[in-house]
Amino acid sequence: MNRTQLEHIIRAAGSIAGDDEIVVIGSASVLAQVADIPERVLPSIEADVFPKNKAHMADVIDGTIGELSPFHDTYGYYAHGVSPGTAANLPKGWRRRLRLIRNANTRGVSGWCVEIHDLVAGKYASGREKDLRLARWLIRNGRLQKTRLITRARKLSTTPGRRTYILSQIESDFGVTNDSTK
Numbered sequence: 338m339n340r341t342q343l344e345h346i347i348r349a350a351g352s353i354a355g356d357d358e359i360v361v362i363g364s365a366s367v368l369a370q371v372a373d374i375p376e377r378v379l380p381s382i383e384a385d386v387f388p389k390n391k392a393h394m395a396d397v398i399d400g401t402i403g404e405l406s407p408f409h410d411t412y413g414y415y416a417h418g419v420s421p422g423t424a425a426n427l428p429k430g431w432r433r434r435l436r437l438i439r440n441a442n443t444r445g446v447s448g449w450c451v452e453i454h455d456l457v458a459g460k461y462a463s464g465r466e467k468d469l470r471l472a473r474w475l476i477r478n479g480r481l482q483k484t485r486l487i488t489r490a491r492k493l494s495t496t497p498g499r500r501t502y503i504l505s506q507i508e509s510d511f512g513v514t515n516d517s518t519k
Contacts, residue, residue, distance in 0.1 A: 340372040344442035345448035351446030369450035371435040378474040382414040426459040428492035458489040
């Protein structure tokens with residue numbers, strides 16, 4: 338997925354839901370702040386979205402422009418209509434830090450995307466290899482601030498032991514990056 342495709346999904350989801358505000362969670366939200374991510378790092382063809390003011394319309398979005406829909410067949414990417422509860426791995430307060438995409442491509446529909454440090458903290462919490470690959474690419478390419486990421490990781494709703502593990506992973510990933518640039 339690229340930024341233009343995400344903007345198309347925001348526009349289509351807003352139209353379908355009758356809501357001019359769409360929340361984008363998951364990996365595609367990074368495109369609000371970093372537009373030049375290689376496909377090998379962000380191989381997703383979907384954007385997880387829900388209407389900010391009409392969350393109950395997420396299923397309609399999923400059925401209309403979701404996986405295996407005519408939209409998906411035509412464009413090669415799709416929206417996954419999700420509930421706000423899907424954002425359980427994000428740090429406390431993430432909604433206050435959303436980043437806006439709104440332009441001619443979205444036709445005035447606001448795409449509220451998870452801020453990059455919140456997103457990556459959530460990726461560390463999920464611990465999937467594809468998520469960690471994205472996090473490490475962002476670190477290597479100077480797109481994350483270590484102290485901000487650690488602050489967000491401390492706001493994750495998880496056990497103290499899991500939080501300690503996540504924080505040590507972040508420290509290690511920043512350390513590897515720093516060592517490899519010498």
